[in-house]
């Protein structure tokens with residue numbers, strides 16, 4: 001993949017809302033041509049309009065990522081309409097909020113299915129196309145794939161599983177001599193409609209824990225991985241603090257998560273959650289921002305700046321192969 005994305009053919013799942021929508025807009029600004037997947041036809045239509053406003057085009061493919069045959073058909077259509085696929089950004093996920101002991105088993109299973117199996121369902125058929133184009137997979141995972149968060153048990157399990165799966169996939173592809181790059185973007189809390197749309201065990205909406213970042217910062221990280229592939233990119237200084245605290249001072253980190261982590265997710269207004277919520281109904285309404293707005297991550301901007309010299313070298317063919325092994 002070159003450092004320009006002009007004309008690149010990119011499939012984004014979860015494109016009707018939040019990070020997927022912000023990423024689609026950002027990719028359109030870079031000149032990429034897009035195929036957008038999610039369940040909500042209205043949300044996707046709004047996303048396609050946003051892409052057009054940025055001067056590019058999008059094919060809209062309404063699909064539930066847990067429906068494997070439907071995803072395979074949608075991916076085949078994306079490849080046919082775009083003339084191939086250079087990149088896949090699996091971003092779709094759904095949140096079941098509440099203590100494990102309060103969550104209905106069906107909600108637990110559905111959250112895990114959408115978030116883990118839904119990503120695998122999209123990656124499998126896209127890989128054939130990425131092999132052909134020598135393309136890149138950039139999955140939007142989460143810092144919750146490394147640091148557990150109370151009241152998110154099926155989501156955290158799915159994200160831990162997804163990170164493990166992608167690590168194995170990267171090694172297998174490399175061993176097979178595949179040209180496909182496998183990257184992960186790990187955001188902290190982001191101010192998207194995710195929390196407004198979540199299915200909630202106690203009927204109230206959760207709120208993201210501060211600091212809350214902008215979906216555009218995650219979109220920038222996805223684009224950075226597409227231009228200069230690397231294993232993982234974290235978004236938000238809080239992700240660094242959480243990872244360091246959890247590896248160096250686990251008891252303290254667990255105490256903070258079990259106290260502030262639980263209380264901080266309760267909204268003061270006890271606003272009702274939608275029923276049945278995003279696990280079971282289309283939720284994307286073409287908005288990138290949720291009711292809690294995010295702020296720019298200075299840590300992420302500084303890390304991007306620090307990576308700039310290596311990114312510049314990455315455009316040289318010989319160096320690129322070496323960097324591919326170490327980044």
Ligand SMILES: NC(=O)c1ccc[n+]([C@@H]2O[C@H](COP(=O)([O-])OP(=O)(O)OC[C@H]3O[C@@H](n4cnc5c(N)ncnc54)[C@H](OP(=O)(O)O)[C@@H]3O)[C@@H](O)[C@H]2O)c1
Pocket residue numbers: 013014015016017018019020037038039040043063064065066090091092093094114118140141142143186187188189190191192193194195197208278281282283284285
């Ligand atoms: N917000 C955060 O704090 C945060 C932090 C770390 C990681 N992330 C990750 O970022 C990604 C995007 O989340 P977001 O914050 O942008 O949330 P969001 O605004 O709620 O977007 C979720 C997207 O997934 C789609 N989706 C949900 N269930 C689906 C299904 N069964 N089939 C197809 N599409 C489905 C939704 O569209 P439809 O409802 O129309 O299908 C929507 O487009 C997720 O992978 C999430 O885990 C978010």
